[in-house]
Amino acid sequence: MRIMKASEFGLNREVEYGTPEQNRTVERILDNVRAEGDAAVLRYTEQFDKVKLNASQLRVTEEEIQAAYDRVEPKFIEALRRAAANIRSFHEKQKRSTWMDVQPDGTIIGQLFRPLRRVGLYVPGGKAAYPSSVLMNAIPAQVAGVPEIVMVTPASTGGKEGIDPYILVAAAEAGIHEMYRVGGAQAVAALAYGTDTIAPVDKIVGPGNIYVALAKRYVYGVVDIDSIAGPSEILVLADDSADPAYIAADLLSQAEHDEMASSILVTTSKTLAAAVQTEVARQLETLPRKAIAEQSIRERGAILLADNEAEAVATSNRLAPEHLELLVYEPFGWLGRIENAGAIFVGPYSTEPVGDYFAGPNHILPTNGTARFSSPLNVDDFVKKSSVIHYSKEALLRDGEDIMTLAKHEGLEAHARAVEIRLVKEGKRP
Amino acid sequence: MRIMKASEFGLNREVEYGTPEQNRTVERILDNVRAEGDAAVLRYTEQFDKVKLNASQLRVTEEEIQAAYDRVEPKFIEALRRAAANIRSFHEKQKRSTWMDVQPDGTIIGQLFRPLRRVGLYVPGGKAAYPSSVLMNAIPAQVAGVPEIVMVTPASTGGKEGIDPYILVAAAEAGIHEMYRVGGAQAVAALAYGTDTIAPVDKIVGPGNIYVALAKRYVYGVVDIDSIAGPSEILVLADDSADPAYIAADLLSQAEHDEMASSILVTTSKTLAAAVQTEVARQLETLPRKAIAEQSIRERGAILLADNEAEAVATSNRLAPEHLELLVYEPFGWLGRIENAGAIFVGPYSTEPVGDYFAGPNHILPTNGTARFSSPLNVDDFVKKSSVIHYSKEALLRDGEDIMTLAKHEGLEAHARAVEIRLVKEGKRP
Structure with missing residues (x-):
């Protein structure tokens, strides 16, 4: 794992737009599902997932x-239930209520909060x-009060027909009872436009x-x-x-995700930098996903030396990481x-997997520097x-009169008249 | 204005993706500003706005x-200031605070709220x-605590060099002091990527x-x-x-915006439907923007008859209007x-312009049916x-152990080990 100066490090951020060919494929799938509904969904399911179904078998x-x-x-199942309870409890604390500001002159202004009606996962x-x-994905929607949460997932798993039973159990534990065996762009199209079998939704979340x-x-x-x-x-x-x-283990838990994952240590301590370098190399040896983690560490990983605490913090804020661990004295x-950080893990016992699986906060977090402006998935x-x-x-x-002054300046006379007609009726204007 | 059955009416919603040529133009402008910075910004300003500037004149x-x-x-200015005070006061009520749930076992979980650092309008x-x-646009950002709010607007107004003084005054009243004379896709590019003169932002809002x-x-x-x-x-x-x-005046205040605007009345009363039809025709005659309003009413307007209150409400929820007025007995x-509605105007004195200009709630609202899932611009x-x-x-x-069980099932052994290494050190695992 390379060691370098913090000031010299930058992450290469690119937004993924796909190739022109991928875009054309997706446009075609969307258009066809929109026009033909279930028939197109079933055709693509046979083509891409190698599973032949009729419409009544989708659900x-x-x-x-x-x-x-x-x-x-x-x-x-027991571990999953304990995790689900923690996730539910954390998200319950995010709920907000409709409020109204009721003024003595009869003015009432406020915000009405309503859950979305139907969400696709x-x-x-x-x-x-x-x-x-x-x-x-499902629990924040459920906590928000979304009455209809529907799951879609491909009809085959790893080339074999059928849905992973762990996924079905997790969905049922999260309170989802409407599930369809359809994946890919055709599933997104079905959720967005609706088909005879799958009613359209208001929002689509989940990775793909x-x-x-x-x-x-x-x-x-x-x-x-949701965000991409x-x-x-x-x-x-x-x-x-x-x-x-600990640091090496935590960096590697990120690196094993995929070759593009970034694992970065920022420190002012050269001693620590060298020790982590050694530990990463040592722990890497016995990992089942060693090949992935090794490539990720080599290409995207770095140990960054900062001149002082201020530079260390500034580097973290500049990189706006999805996960940030604070493994410092206080x-x-x-x-x-x-x-800027999606989730902040504070202290030596708050290793990232605590948040990935269990503590309650969401693990769907802003990536690619977007923690500068976006937030973990939440009830809002x-x-x-x-x-x-x-x-x-x-x-x-x-x-x-003030409203009419502003409207008239903008050349919107009919706006002014909508006020004037009432002022005239009440005898306030001739 | 046509009268028809509520059940037979639908709005044709299309998301605007632009023509292939428009897309290529925008991609080229973005690429060039990203590569060349100010030089490209100045070149496009001369080309599109017919104003020749050097970089030091942009601000x-x-x-x-x-x-x-x-x-x-x-x-x-006085009317604007009273409006600004109301807008500020309403948005102040939306502010939220960082919270932490501190549990007896030492667990602390919470949400840290932070304003974005820099926003472009x-x-x-x-x-x-x-x-x-x-x-x-500016006041919610300011109320949120955004320290840097920057405005961009074209270097010429209606073919004439210079910026509308009313816009400069409104920006100054909203607390904006950093403004650049640049518009179009080149302004968006400058805000997103940054140039020598214009530092990059975290978010871009405002229509165009x-x-x-x-x-x-x-x-x-x-x-x-923000939303498109x-x-x-x-x-x-x-x-x-x-x-x-009143109804006719309110419908027309929407119709005068542009030919594509929709003005819809939903009622169970045939008497009212006929009376509004007559009133719209009468009031239309003297409007300065009659041509626009007339086309809008003819092509996009409708008076919809519902069989009963339930159908009237269902029709409104289905259409998910940007502005909804409740002109009913209670x-x-x-x-x-x-x-589903962006803003709800309650009762006879709450004509839409009250909200467009003055009451305090935001007039930047979800359009095109997106009130099903999105919200007025707000502090969040x-x-x-x-x-x-x-x-x-x-x-x-x-x-x-629960965390390790879940991680191992997902094949993420390094996640499990990041926990295990701590359990071993604390003597909880061999």
Whole structure:
């Protein structure tokens, strides 16, 4: 793992737009599902997932969900339930209520909070089918009060027909009962436009491959989408008080995700830098996903030496990591200086997997530097606000002339007249 | 204005992606500004706005802002200030605070709220340069605590060199002091990527023409953007208690915006429907923007007859209007049934312009049916949240095995080991 000066390091950020060919493929799939509905969905499912279905087979049955429970070991289900309870409890604390400001002159203004009506959750097939992500996507929607949460996932897993039973169990534990075996851009299209079998949704969340990501980008506007996730990142801010073995283990837990993942240590301590370098090399040797982690560490990993604490913090803020660990002597003292980070893990026992799986905060976090302006998935993402405006006669008579002045300046005479007609009727204007 | 059955009416919603040629133009402008910075910005400003500048002239000077105040009548400034005070007061009520849940076992989890650091506000030139929109975009950012708010607007207005003094005054009143004379896709590029003169921002808000909208869509991910606004819409829900002249005036205030604006009345009363039809025709005659309003009413307007109150409300929820007026006998009794609307205007004195200019709630609202899932511009749009996770030794020793179970199932052994190494060190595992 290379050691370099913090000031000389930058991450190369690119937004993924896909190749022109991938874009054309996605456009074609979207257009065809929009025009033909179920027929196109079934055709693409046969073509891409190698599973031949009719429309009545798209929906996962209650029996399949029950059968999945029999295939998953009780120890897993218990751990999953404890995680789900923590996630639910954390997100419950985010809920907000409609408020109104009721003024003596009869003016009432406020914000009305309402859950979205129907949300679609995309779950990828194959190795990227993570039960933990099902909980992390579904529970905030459920806590927000979304009455209909629907899951879509490919009809085959790793080339074999059928859905991973762990995914079905996680979805059921998260309270999802409407699930369809459809994946790829065709699933996104079905959720956005609706088919005879799948009613359209208001928002689509969840990760997927490049085709799913492009399809979500296209349908944004017809429905809402979550952010497009980039590769995963960790940045560890550490001083001599930190255990190099802990740091190495935490960096590697990020590096094993994929070759594009970034694992960065920022420190003012050359001693620590050297010790972590040694530890990373040592721990890497016995990892099952060694090849992936090694490439990630080599190409995207770095140990950055900062001249002082201020530079260390500035480097972290500049890189705006998805995950930030504070492995320093008095970590809560550093919190106030952190500007940009998806999730901040404070102190030696808060290793990233604590948040990935269990503590309660969401593991769907802003990547690719977007922590500068975006946030972990949360209850607000499944709630919309409507403004409420009530003016009394008294209030309108008082403010009417000001409103007309502003409207007339903008050349919007009909706006002014909508006020004037009321002022005239009330005898305030001739 | 046509009268038809509510069940037979649908709005044709299309997301605007621009022509292939417009897309190529925008891509070229973005690439060139990214590569060349100020030089490209100045070249496009000469090409599109017919104004030849050097880099040091891009920034609007303090003297120009002062000179603008001399060109704007005091009555306008006073009305603007009263509007700004209301907008500020309403948005202040939306502010939220960092919270932490501190548990007896040493676990601390919470959400850290932070304003974005730097936000760019696009203000179009020409007739669409609305001082009210400057307030509506800038004040929520300011209330959120964004330390740097920067405005960009074309170097010429309606073919004439210079910026509308009303816009400069509105920006100054909203607390903006950093302003640049640059518009179009080149302004979006400068804000997203930065140039020698214009430092890059974290988010771009504000309306613009198709090139601006496409440019914002492209740079989304590099920076955050607000939603892409569609044509404006009003839906009036009314019964026999409503004054047909008020309804007509309110419908027309929407219709005068542009030919694509939709003005819809939904009612169960045939008497009211006929009276509004007559009133619209009558009031239309004397409007300065009659041609625009007439085309809008003819092509996009409708009076919809519902069989009963339930169908009237369902129609409104289905259309998810940007603006909704409740002109019914007991309007607050209807509020609970409204699911989808950007802003809800309650009762006869709450005509839409009250909210467009003055009451305090934002006039930047979800259009094109997106009130199903999105919200008026608000303070949350300028704040990012970071999760905070602190586990004590006690908490990790208790939950460690569960976390390892979940990680191992997902094939993420290094995640499990990051926990295990700590459990081993604390003697909880061999």
